[in-house]
Amino acid sequence: MLKAVLKAESLIALGLMGLSVYFMWHAVELPTTWDGRRGPGGGAFPFWLSAIMLAASTGVLVRTVLAEVRLPDPRPFFEPGMIGPVVAVTLALTITIALMSVVGTYVAVPLFMLWYLRFFGRNSWRVTVPLVVGTPIVLFFFFEVALLILLPKGITEPLFFPLYAIFF
Amino acid sequence: MEVLSLLGQGFATSLLPLNIGIVIVGVTLGLFIGAMPGLGSVNGVAIVLPLTFIVPPASAIIFLAALYYGAMYGGAISSILLGIPGSSTAVATTFDGRPMAQQGRAGLALIAAAVASFVGGTISVVLFTVFAMPLAELALKFGPAENFALVLLAFTTFVGLGGDDAFKTVAMICLGLVLSTVGLDLISGQPRLIFFDMPGFYAGISFLVLAIGVYGIGEVLWTVERSKVEPTVTPAKVTWAEMRAGFAVLSRTWKTMGVGSVMGFFVGMLPAAGATPASLMAYGIAKSTSREPDSFGKGNVEGVVAPETANNAASTGSLLPMLSLGIPGSPTTALLLGGMVMWGLTPGPMLFVEQADFVWGLISSLYTANLAAVLINLALIPVFVWALRMPFTVLCTLVLVLCIVGGFAPDQRMHDVWLILAFGVVGYLLRKADYPLAPLVLALVLGPVMERSFRQALISAQGDVTTFVTRPLSATFIGLALLFFMLPLLSRLWARRGGSRAA
Amino acid sequence: MLTSLPRRVAIGLAATAALAAAMPAQAQDWQPSRPVEMVIMAGQGGGADRLARLFQSIIQQEGLARLPFMPVNKGGGSGAEALRYLKDNEGNPHIIMATLNSYFTTPDQTDIGVDIEEFTPLARMAVDTFALWVNVDSGIETLEDYVEAVRAADGSWRMGGTGSGQEDSLVTALLEAEFDITHTYVPMGGGGDVATALVGGHIDATVNNPSEAMSFWQAGRVRPIALLTDERLESMPGVPTFIELGYDLEYYMQRSFVAPGGLSEAQQAYYVDLLERLSQSETWQSYAAEQALLTDFLSGDELQAYFVEQRELHRQILASLEDQS
Numbered sequence: 001m002l003k004a005v006l007k008a009e010s011l012i013a014l015g016l017m018g019l020s021v022y023f024m025w026h027a028v029e030l031p032t033t034w035d036g037r038r039g040p041g042g043g044a045f046p047f048w049l050s051a052i053m054l055a056a057s058t059g060v061l062v063r064t065v066l067a068e069v070r071l072p073d074p075r076p077f078f079e080p081g082m083i084g085p086v087v088a089v090t091l092a093l094t095i096t097i098a099l100m101s102v103v104g105t106y107v108a109v110p111l112f113m114l115w116y117l118r119f120f121g122r123n124s125w126r127v128t129v130p131l132v133v134g135t136p137i138v139l140f141f142f143f144e145v146a147l148l149i150l151l152p153k154g155i156t157e158p159l160f161f162p163l164y165a166i167f168f
Numbered sequence: 169m170e171v172l173s174l175l176g177q178g179f180a181t182s183l184l185p186l187n188i189g190i191v192i193v194g195v196t197l198g199l200f201i202g203a204m205p206g207l208g209s210v211n212g213v214a215i216v217l218p219l220t221f222i223v224p225p226a227s228a229i230i231f232l233a234a235l236y237y238g239a240m241y242g243g244a245i246s247s248i249l250l251g252i253p254g255s256s257t258a259v260a261t262t263f264d265g266r267p268m269a270q271q272g273r274a275g276l277a278l279i280a281a282a283v284a285s286f287v288g289g290t291i292s293v294v295l296f297t298v299f300a301m302p303l304a305e306l307a308l309k310f311g312p313a314e315n316f317a318l319v320l321l322a323f324t325t326f327v328g329l330g331g332d333d334a335f336k337t338v339a340m341i342c343l344g345l346v347l348s349t350v351g352l353d354l355i356s357g358q359p360r361l362i363f364f365d366m367p368g369f370y371a372g373i374s375f376l377v378l379a380i381g382v383y384g385i386g387e388v389l390w391t392v393e394r395s396k397v398e399p400t401v402t403p404a405k406v407t408w409a410e411m412r413a414g415f416a417v418l419s420r421t422w423k424t425m426g427v428g429s430v431m432g433f434f435v436g437m438l439p440a441a442g443a444t445p446a447s448l449m450a451y452g453i454a455k456s457t458s459r460e461p462d463s464f465g466k467g468n469v470e471g472v473v474a475p476e477t478a479n480n481a482a483s484t485g486s487l488l489p490m491l492s493l494g495i496p497g498s499p500t501t502a503l504l505l506g507g508m509v510m511w512g513l514t515p516g517p518m519l520f521v522e523q524a525d526f527v528w529g530l531i532s533s534l535y536t537a538n539l540a541a542v543l544i545n546l547a548l549i550p551v552f553v554w555a556l557r558m559p560f561t562v563l564c565t566l567v568l569v570l571c572i573v574g575g576f577a578p579d580q581r582m583h584d585v586w587l588i589l590a591f592g593v594v595g596y597l598l599r600k601a602d603y604p605l606a607p608l609v610l611a612l613v614l615g616p617v618m619e620r621s622f623r624q625a626l627i628s629a630q631g632d633v634t635t636f637v638t639r640p641l642s643a644t645f646i647g648l649a650l651l652f653f654m655l656p657l658l659s660r661l662w663a664r665r666g667g668s669r670a671a
Numbered sequence: 672m673l674t675s676l677p678r679r680v681a682i683g684l685a686a687t688a689a690l691a692a693a694m695p696a697q698a699q700d701w702q703p704s705r706p707v708e709m710v711i712m713a714g715q716g717g718g719a720d721r722l723a724r725l726f727q728s729i730i731q732q733e734g735l736a737r738l739p740f741m742p743v744n745k746g747g748g749s750g751a752e753a754l755r756y757l758k759d760n761e762g763n764p765h766i767i768m769a770t771l772n773s774y775f776t777t778p779d780q781t782d783i784g785v786d787i788e789e790f791t792p793l794a795r796m797a798v799d800t801f802a803l804w805v806n807v808d809s810g811i812e813t814l815e816d817y818v819e820a821v822r823a824a825d826g827s828w829r830m831g832g833t834g835s836g837q838e839d840s841l842v843t844a845l846l847e848a849e850f851d852i853t854h855t856y857v858p859m860g861g862g863g864d865v866a867t868a869l870v871g872g873h874i875d876a877t878v879n880n881p882s883e884a885m886s887f888w889q890a891g892r893v894r895p896i897a898l899l900t901d902e903r904l905e906s907m908p909g910v911p912t913f914i915e916l917g918y919d920l921e922y923y924m925q926r927s928f929v930a931p932g933g934l935s936e937a938q939q940a941y942y943v944d945l946l947e948r949l950s951q952s953e954t955w956q957s958y959a960a961e962q963a964l965l966t967d968f969l970s971g972d973e974l975q976a977y978f979v980e981q982r983e984l985h986r987q988i989l990a991s992l993e994d995q996s
Contacts, residue, residue: 012601026361039626042356046349053342059335082393121561147215148741149577161704311873352748357835367755371747494886506721516886
């Protein structure tokens with residue numbers, strides 16, 4: 001039984017149930033009742049929809065556990081050796097996004113690309129270098145010069161002052 | 169006949185060499201903006217609008233029309249190639265466009281999208297030319313109750329009974345609808361669901377953030393895992409012969425195109441609805457009237473044709489209330505409206521009388537922009553398809569970078585970028601556990617209009633629920649919505665009876 | 672960010688009169704070194720957004736600034752998001768914000784820890800006006816007709832407005848208090864949606880800005896009953912004000928620019944100077960006249976005093992609104 005609950009499918013259903021309870025807890029900050037003249041209050045939609053979500057994910061959980069008890073599914077949720085790359089990419093993205101506000105997009109993005117292309121994807125330097133150098137340049141001209149959207153620069157901002165002076 | 173002569177004068181303006189040059193630049197720029205995940209016509213128009221004050225109004229509106237069309241065409245490109253809808257109007261295009269690209273039929277999908285967009289755009293411009301004024305009056309009949317019923321219909325045409333796992337579908341729809349309520353409640357003026365008191369949630373959760381997270385990052389994580397097992401994308405090539413074969417295939421979808429165009433135009437014309445419900449309804453209708461509904465979602469070319477005709481027709485349709493009533497039907501048309509006011513033109517009922525030159529110049533430029541867009545788009549297809557032939561890790565890197573930067577660009581908020589990452593991871597897990605993601609994304613798109621119009625209608629009717637069924641238009645839509653909801657169930661019952669009789 | 676605390680205190684003490692006199696010299700002391708973010712307290716496509724983008728294009732067209740101004744919409748939570756952003760960027764001289772009246776109400780209604788007195792006031796560019804509108808088919812022509820019709824409807828008279836707690840609902844509250852009537856207030860979203868719903872007969876009255884309903888009036892679909900201004904408007908001939916009809920009702924929407932707190936005098940002076948030149952430009956003046964906007968320019972301490980006074984006024988209206996419900 002416990003093994004069936006600890007199955008990844010059940011854990012995801014449990015996660016959704018937890019999320020719906022959390023949403024309901026937030027939703028009750030506003031009235032969830034039906035006012036005779038004005039219809040439902042501000043909290044009604046999120047509250048009752050979360051309640052339905054809770055019911056539906058409970059349904060998924062019960063079904064999964066029952067099926068698992070009756071006939072355990074031998075296939076693992078994460079195939080061995082597959083989860084490693086996924087976690088690596090997720091971590092790399094987290095670090096990149098965190099770095100964007102600190103050292104800026106134009107440092108964080110090339111670092112990420114360097115890691116992904118060269119060390120994760122094992123591309124040759126001949127493929128890696130042009131992309132790592134070229135992408136930030138394209139981003140700068142497309143977003144900043146053409147579309148007037150400034151990307152985060154963090155502490156590298158002063159380095160861009162001369163560029164602004166030239167291109168704007 | 170008066171219409172024709174006015175249109176002729178319009179063409180005389182829009183075919184000046186300067187204006188043709190403007191159309192080409194506008195369409196190309198629009199294509200790239202639209203193809204960028206995160207950016208769509210609204211960003212393109214917002215960014216370019218101030219530049220148009222430097223040129224005369226006639227050229228300016230031509231430029232904006234070209235950009236608008238270019239971006240609408242471009243939205244399909246990222247939907248098909250990357251599986252990331254660049255805007256909400258292109259969600260339905262991913263359903264079959266993405267599988268086609270994975271089967272190595274990206275070229276055909278792109279051609280289908282371009283041709284369908286052209287057909288949708290052209291039919292709707294013709295409708296526009298002929299019926300502009302009477303139709304504007306029809307749009308006014310749509311109050312909150314009608315809007316609610318219409319959005320409900322859009323929803324049910326796509327999410328009927330049957331198909332995916334019912335529990336999981338319901339959970340995903342509710343999750344999407346709950347996420348759509350985050351931010352400020354318009355009716356009560358109170359903030360709600362501000363998780364962890366983060367100020368970023370005051371703005372609500374944008375559709376783009378969820379779509380880029382789920383379809384962009386989530387998809388890459390999924391392929392990173394799969395790539396060691398199986399290749400995901402079959403490289404596509406586009407040859408002249410294939411293009412011709414593509415046109416032959418498309419000529420058999422004329423019915424879908426016709427329905428998509430006309431319906432797209434009418435739904436797009438309604439201020440609260442717009443191109444997203446239009447594209448979903450067109451997809452739903454194409455699927456339920458098809459002889460092989462099961463092939464939809466697995467790379468049926470009609471699944472690309474239907475939403476693409478409808479969303480382009482709808483974007484033309486949404487210009488109608490903007491010009492004839494001064495009501496913007498979408499953020500993009502709201503910006504265009506602002507632009508016109510700044511040029512000293514007053515959109516509204518008097519515009520067609522007082523500024524006939526301008527109106528017909530605009531309409532004729534819609535024709536030329538549409539033609540230019542399809543030609544430029546077709547010419548660029550080999551370039552887009554070539555992009556798919558990049559080594560897998562290179563493509564993944566570029567997609568991830570585009571997701572991060574494209575997610576930041578529209579509102580320039582790091583909060584959104586973090587949310588994209590979170591949605592990416594959650595989307596990846598949900599997808600592994602076989603939860604359908606399209607209902608989640610669609611619920612977030614349609615949720616705000618649904619809740620708001622439902623509550624507005626009730627307030628207007630002093631809390632009387634029967635308002636939805638006593639108003640004829642609203643009652644019709646609700647009836648249709650019920651029918652569409654039951655349709656899969658009914659057809660299954662019917663098939664079973666037919667089957668048992670045969671046996 | 673770079674400004675030290677004593678310096679901030681110094682600004683607080685500096686008198687605007689001195690600032691204004693010294694402006695021409697000081698305006699040269701500081702120049703932006705990066706493009707300036709123009710934060711808009713509302714979403715894309717609304718009235719505030721359109722105006723901010725007009726300002727941006729005039730700045731660009733007339734070459735008023737060396738580096739461009741980039742509009743960024745932060746409309747979340749009736750501007751709560753924008754206010755918080757400004758607070759979090761204290762001392763950053765490359766951000767300015769275009770405000771509307773939610774500048775007064777949102778800090779009180781949402782718990783974001785913002786005090787608008789901490790921000791640097793730059794300039795008030797315009798004041799928008801309000802009018803009471805009805806559909807022509809209703810047959811209502813005068814204020815007496817209107818009040819009678821609302822009384823007869825016994826609370827079911829549908830008044831359309833933008834959102835709850837926003838300008839339109841405040842004006843509705845003012846009307847209700849003055850005439851002792853009740854409306855059913857229907858929040859519709861944007862000003863354009865409100866005007867359309869009135870023409871379509873989905874609501875019975877609105878308090879739209881003249882610019883939002885003007886074209887329908889010209890087409891004979893809606894009718895203005897009275898203006899919430901102190902004098903009649905040139906662009907709306909024949910429409911009386913509430914004041915001349917004997918009711919003390921007046922309400923305006925201000926369109927101003929502010930900057931984060933902790934800017935130096937030179938930085939503030941740069942923007943005030945720029946905005947003053949902008950407000951004198953011909954494009955702006957002719958646009959304002961067409962749209963029935965009043966263009967009384969206000970800056971410095973006078974502007975801050977105006978903000979504080981307006982905030983007090985809004986608090987009173989909101990308080991009376993709560994008493995009723």
